[in-house]
Amino acid sequence: MALLGARQVGKTTLARQIGDARSAVYLDIERPSDRQKLTDAESYLSLHSEKLVILDEVQHMPELFPVLRSLIDEGRRAGRAAGRFLLLGSASGDLLRQSGESLAGRIAYWELPPLQLTELPAEHHPNVWLRGGFPNSLLAHSDAQSLDWRNNLISMYLERELPSYGARLPAQTLRRLWTMLAHGQGGLVDVSQLAKSLVIDTKTVHRYLDILGDLMLLRKLTPWHSNLGKRLVKSPKLYVRDSGLLHALLGLTTLDDVLAHPVVGNSWEGFVIETLLNAAPRQSQAGFYRSSNGAEIDLVIDTPGQGLMAIEVKRSPNGKPRRGFYSACEDLMPQHKYLVHGGADAEAYPVGHGVTAIGLRALLQQWLDQRPTHL
Known part of the structure; x- marks a missing residue:
């Protein structure tokens, strides 16, 4: 069993391809008709015990985890192999904790980032830094269309995804926070300054930084500590993980726009770091x-x-x-x-x-x- 902690547009297509290859059952938890099939989840999933069952957007139905635990243990006693369930969704802290408690020893986690250089033909390489790795952004017909898609994705996160994780700040304030982080790409975290600029308390800023991290939108790179007796910086550095979203937050449409912007060096640094860490x-x-x-x-x-x-x-x-x-x-x-x-x-x-x-x-x-x- 694997939980892919990702919010990658295009992962649904991947899941369907896996399903076609193995005659799997694919269910999108956000689709009412698929969710209805799981009214009696134990009975339905038992009907497909010989197939791979793919459950997409599983974070919206955490009550499935105890059921899956029972079915996995039952399958083990019957000698069925591992890998019966493939769970796709956003790996929030709450979801990881709930799945870890219910499925301890029965689950493996795999992070699915946006498309990487090693997964793409050479003709797409020049666009990855500018547009990022989300498929619809990377493969758009023009830089302007790519930027439109990323701006819509940002609006979706602000208006839907973040509130679903308990965000209570207005979308405009959340956008300001995200944009401030983009301008400070690769800089040391100064939570007090962020809180002062947004007129909110530091505890709230910490919470939203954690949410953006859970959604795999923000990477917190921690200081490397050693026993050398040196005075080392203790604050982490923050990076908007996808370079395309970074450029969209800054309103940069073309590569020339990026190269002329003060963030160019830190943007490239973040892109390299993200690419290497994913590999x-x-x-x-x-x-x-x-x-x-x-x-x-x-x-x-x-x-x-x-x-x-x-x-x-x-x-x-x-x-x-x-x-x-x-x-x-x-x-x-x-x-x-x-x-x-x-x-x-x-x-x-x-x-x-x-x-x-x-x-x-x-x-x-x-x-x-x-x-x-x-x-």
Whole structure:
């Protein structure tokens, strides 16, 4: 059993394809006719005990979890294999807690982000940073149509999704918060300043940051702590996870708009970090490193079997690591040091002091070549 914690437009199509391949039963919990079938969920699901059952938007019906637990245990006693149920939906904190309590030892979680570079033909690569990875945005006929779609998605989140998670602030205030986070892309969290600007209390800001995180719209990158006796920054950095939504919140339609905007560097940094973390093995630990004396690493990843990796992000293929990067590497002594740039050249080359310059796509391919295939 797997719960895919995602709000990816296009996952319904994926579920239907899985269903076609395995003669599965597909139910959309938001569709009244499908929900009606689950009035007596135990009886209905028992009728399809030999098929894969896909339950989409399962967060709207958490009362199913105890039923699923009973059916899974019954199937185990009858010798039925695992993988009978595929649950799709938003992985909110409440949902994860409820599923974890009811299905402990019976469920595996898998995060399904928007489309990634490694999943796309080369002709779509130039648009991913600008438009993001949501299929309807990425594949739109024009940049303007793509932006319209993303603006509609943002409105849907503000008017429907966030209120369904208990949001009580007006949509206009929530949009201001989200837009402020976009302008501060990759910056340290200053909850007090956000609360002051929005005229709300800090507890409320924390709550909405958590909700945006649960909906996989916001990534909180935590500081990398070590036992070096250094004075380290303790506040996390925040990133709007999908670069297309970031640009929509800032009103940036074309690549030229992005390149001329002050957020361009942090936008590219967030895109690289999000891409790498989505491609990293699940057991990896990640964060950023910053000390009071200016030592700084944009992304630190500890990957099983590969050791500690320090990554400096530059948009230009001619960029050089900052002095603080070298100082931070002296602190942490990583096994691998990379300068990840936006160039299309797949060739990696040294830039001194053990640092390798490499394009984002090339580093991704290197990772894929070194790791075993899995779900």
